[in-house]
Amino acid sequence: MPDVPDASPYDALLLLSFGGPEGPDDVVPFLENVTRGRGIPRERLEEVGQHYFLFGGVSPINAQNRVLLDALRRDFAAHGLDLPVYWGNRNWAPYLTDTLREITRAGHRRVLTLATSAYASYSGCRQYRENLAESLAALTAEGLEPPRVDKLRHYFNHPGFLDPVADGVVASLGELPAAVREGAHLVFTTHSIPDAAADSAGPEGGAYVAQHLDAARLVAAAVRDATGVDHPWQLVYQSRSGPPHIPWLEPDVCDHLAELRAADAPAAVMVPIGFVSDHMEVLYDLDTEALAKAEELGLPVVRSATVGADPRFAAAVRELALERAATERGGCPERRARGALGPSHDVCPKGCCPARVERPAAAGAGSPYP
Ligand SMILES: CC1=C(CCC(=O)O)c2cc3nc(cc4[nH]c(cc5[nH]c(cc1n2)c(C)c5CCC(=O)O)c(CCC(=O)O)c4C)C(CCC(=O)O)=C3C
Ligand SMILES: [Fe+2]
Numbered sequence: 001m002p003d004v005p006d007a008s009p010y011d012a013l014l015l016l017s018f019g020g021p022e023g024p025d026d027v028v029p030f031l032e033n034v035t036r037g038r039g040i041p042r043e044r045l046e047e048v049g050q051h052y053f054l055f056g057g058v059s060p061i062n063a064q065n066r067v068l069l070d071a072l073r074r075d076f077a078a079h080g081l082d083l084p085v086y087w088g089n090r091n092w093a094p095y096l097t098d099t100l101r102e103i104t105r106a107g108h109r110r111v112l113t114l115a116t117s118a119y120a121s122y123s124g125c126r127q128y129r130e131n132l133a134e135s136l137a138a139l140t141a142e143g144l145e146p147p148r149v150d151k152l153r154h155y156f157n158h159p160g161f162l163d164p165v166a167d168g169v170v171a172s173l174g175e176l177p178a179a180v181r182e183g184a185h186l187v188f189t190t191h192s193i194p195d196a197a198a199d200s201a202g203p204e205g206g207a208y209v210a211q212h213l214d215a216a217r218l219v220a221a222a223v224r225d226a227t228g229v230d231h232p233w234q235l236v237y238q239s240r241s242g243p244p245h246i247p248w249l250e251p252d253v254c255d256h257l258a259e260l261r262a263a264d265a266p267a268a269v270m271v272p273i274g275f276v277s278d279h280m281e282v283l284y285d286l287d288t289e290a291l292a293k294a295e296e297l298g299l300p301v302v303r304s305a306t307v308g309a310d311p312r313f314a315a316a317v318r319e320l321a322l323e324r325a326a327t328e329r330g331g332c333p334e335r336r337a338r339g340a341l342g343p344s345h346d347v348c349p350k351g352c353c354p355a356r357v358e359r360p361a362a363a364g365a366g367s368p369y370p
Pocket of ligand 1: 018019020021031034035038040044045048059060061116117118121123124191192193194239240241242274278279280281
């Protein structure tokens with residue numbers, strides 16, 4: 001008789017994502033939701049709106065999440081894990097508050113959250129926790145008694161995240177012309193954030209860049225093991241917004257491609273390590289803009305796959321959920337993680353990834369919703 005996995009005290013898993021428009025009429029209201037109170041220049045918003053209109057006003061992110069949802073449910077069922085999976089977004093339907101209301105009405109009391117962002121930062125972690133707190137407040141105001149909500153630890157260095165990324169890079173190298181393959185550079189790319197946000201990311205600061213560097217190093221090592229070739233690599237940034245006088249993480253991916261060309265690099269693989277699935281940043285900023293730049297430069301470039309709904313990632317989510325459940329029951333489960341940083345913290349401490357203006361944040365120390 002195989003072991004029945006024990007998720008107690010948890011009784012539901014919440015897939016928490018960004019959300020995106022599903023048609024042209026959604027684009028402007030979606031952007032208004034995203035940018036409310038954030039001081040993003042009007043021109044930047046119009047520009048980003050155009051990226052969505054170029055794809056019929058449809059972001060790929062919701063379809064990606066539906067596939068992930070399905071993969072998680074199938075993986076849980078196949079392993080006898082009885083943990084219902086719900087999906088809610090911060091910025092578009094299905095909205096987080098509606099999903100948490102459904103979870104509350106179904107009688108669930110302990111919810112574990114999987115955010116579709118693998119790294120620490122204000123935008124990638126605390127902002128999700130602030131939105132959880134807002135939704136819990138809204139439900140409380142409706143007279144409901146919402147469940148306790150926790151968040152899974154960062155998974156950037158989990159084998160179930162790293163292995164699919166590494167396989168994607170190996171596959172992309174295989175798509176490059178044989179003559180330039182061996183000398184190809186690996187261009188790991190992630191969302192730029194303000195320098196100030198990078199400095200204060202995580203419990204001790206600096207976690208956003210440190211986590212990306214470790215993940216990139218581990219993937220580059222896995223690629224070397226698979227191909228026998230030590231490809232040079234670098235971490236670069238994309239999708240910068242905000243006013244130009246505020247410093248954000250650099251170099252930009254397109255500038256880096258130009259530098260590679262100038263240095264006579266024969267080819268490159270762009271590895272969108274900062275993104276869990278094919279978001280608009282991948283489809284537009286990389287596949288449209290950066291690949292056009294590469295073409296203009298005459299540099300052969302291929303973009304490698306995101307993790308998406310890879311079965312190894314779904315299995316990693318199951319493993320992380322069971323790990324956290326065991327920890328909550330007072331046990332000491334194995335906590336798998338590769339690299340120099342070790343497994344990330346389970347509970348964000350009070351000052352983790354601080355916002356410019358402090359707001360209540362759930363699923364961490366100091367949450368008003370214990
Ligand atoms: C670190 C990070 C992630 C990765 C972690 C995670 O995945 O959460 C991420 C993801 C995403 N960002 C997304 C979309 C947008 N982000 C914006 C604005 C911003 N992002 C920022 C950072 C991040 N963003 C920042 C510092 C800003 C500036 C304003 C602010 O401080 O908030 C804007 C406004 C326009 C603009 O300024 O570009 C849009 C439309 C979508 C949906 C894409 C789709 O539809 O597929 C996704 C997954
Ligand atoms: Fe963003």
